[in-house]
Amino acid sequence: MTILIEQAHDHFGNDVEEKKADINEKELVLDGGFVIPHSNSFGHSFRNYDVESERQEGVENFYRKNHTYQCYDFVKKMREEYGKLNRAEMSIWECCELLNEVVDESDPDLDEPQMEHLLQTAEAIRKDYPNQDWLHLTGLIHDLGKVLLLPSFGGLPQWAVVGDIFPVGCRFDESNVHYKYFKENPDYNNPAFNTKYGIYSENCGLNNVMMSWGHDDYMYLVAKENKTTLPSAALFIIRYHSFYAMHREGAYKHLMNDEDVENLKWLHIFNKYDLYSKSKVRIDVEKVKPYYLSLIEKYFPTAKLRW
Numbered sequence: 001m002t003i004l005i006e007q008a009h010d011h012f013g014n015d016v017e018e019k020k021a022d023i024n025e026k027e028l029v030l031d032g033g034f035v036i037p038h039s040n041s042f043g044h045s046f047r048n049y050d051v052e053s054e055r056q057e058g059v060e061n062f063y064r065k066n067h068t069y070q071c072y073d074f075v076k077k078m079r080e081e082y083g084k085l086n087r088a089e090m091s092i093w094e095c096c097e098l099l100n101e102v103v104d105e106s107d108p109d110l111d112e113p114q115m116e117h118l119l120q121t122a123e124a125i126r127k128d129y130p131n132q133d134w135l136h137l138t139g140l141i142h143d144l145g146k147v148l149l150l151p152s153f154g155g156l157p158q159w160a161v162v163g164d165i166f167p168v169g170c171r172f173d174e175s176n177v178h179y180k181y182f183k184e185n186p187d188y189n190n191p192a193f194n195t196k197y198g199i200y201s202e203n204c205g206l207n208n209v210m211m212s213w214g215h216d217d218y219m220y221l222v223a224k225e226n227k228t229t230l231p232s233a234a235l236f237i238i239r240y241h242s243f244y245a246m247h248r249e250g251a252y253k254h255l256m257n258d259e260d261v262e263n264l265k266w267l268h269i270f271n272k273y274d275l276y277s278k279s280k281v282r283i284d285v286e287k288v289k290p291y292y293l294s295l296i297e298k299y300f301p302t303a304k305l306r307w
């Protein structure tokens, strides 16, 4: 059956033409490239943090803790500790397989194991950007930092690993989801940290800004320290893909430098696939595995990485 999906705007506010899609039962098979679905697997709009759904309460509880505990001192400690990369030696693919065990409690749109999400993201990108192989690999690895939830990585609580991220050391922007819970954060009333710039200066560059601790910054460290040859846009995507206040709401621009602005263009592209590929449609892992193994070999100098 072919149906017409009406889509007046995409989430960047751009006009999007009506697109044709072939629907067969559970699966959306597309005539052309990847089409943004209307709703998530639970029948709601994506990233709706207020709608009553089977995930809403858990997600809100998650952000209450995340915003309460992610303060400057905590982030500093975690960065130092995990920057040592002395927890494991393993290949990227082994890490992907570990994510079969991980479900993300912060996510209103997905309750599937994270391995599915990695492949869904990468494969959706591959459909639309067949020649950008670095972006396919970025899709595959962007959430690998979620292994921090596993006992051998310290078994960190969900609030210290997943969810949207935000700068610490300056005022929390109101566009962060569930902003109200920042009032419990020790930094909220600290005059050193609660002004527009806090400890930072105008256009200092995101590289100089401490972000709340989690899977983004950790995976960035892993990729960088293991000497990946992925381009700087890939590292930017990995590091800031959960910084929705910045890439979706346009907040914190005053901390960005020219390089950040340049890289943000790729993050916008990436986000479409990261967010809207979340679905119940399974990927055939064995079929796509050889392709991704070849990309890992191309962009990482050693088979075993330090984590």
Ligand SMILES: O[C@H]1[C@H](O)[C@@H](O)[C@H](O)[C@@H](O)[C@H]1O
Residues within 6 Å of the ligand: 104, 106, 107, 108, 143, 162, 163, 164, 165, 241, 242, 243, 244
């Ligand atoms: O709940 C999600 C999930 O944890 C994603 O991995 C992260 O990138 C998003 O920012 C977050 O909202």
Ligand SMILES: [Fe+2]
Residues within 6 Å of the ligand: 142, 143, 215, 241, 242
């Ligand atoms: Fe993520």
Ligand SMILES: [Fe+2]
Residues within 6 Å of the ligand: 117, 121, 142, 143, 274
């Ligand atoms: Fe993701």
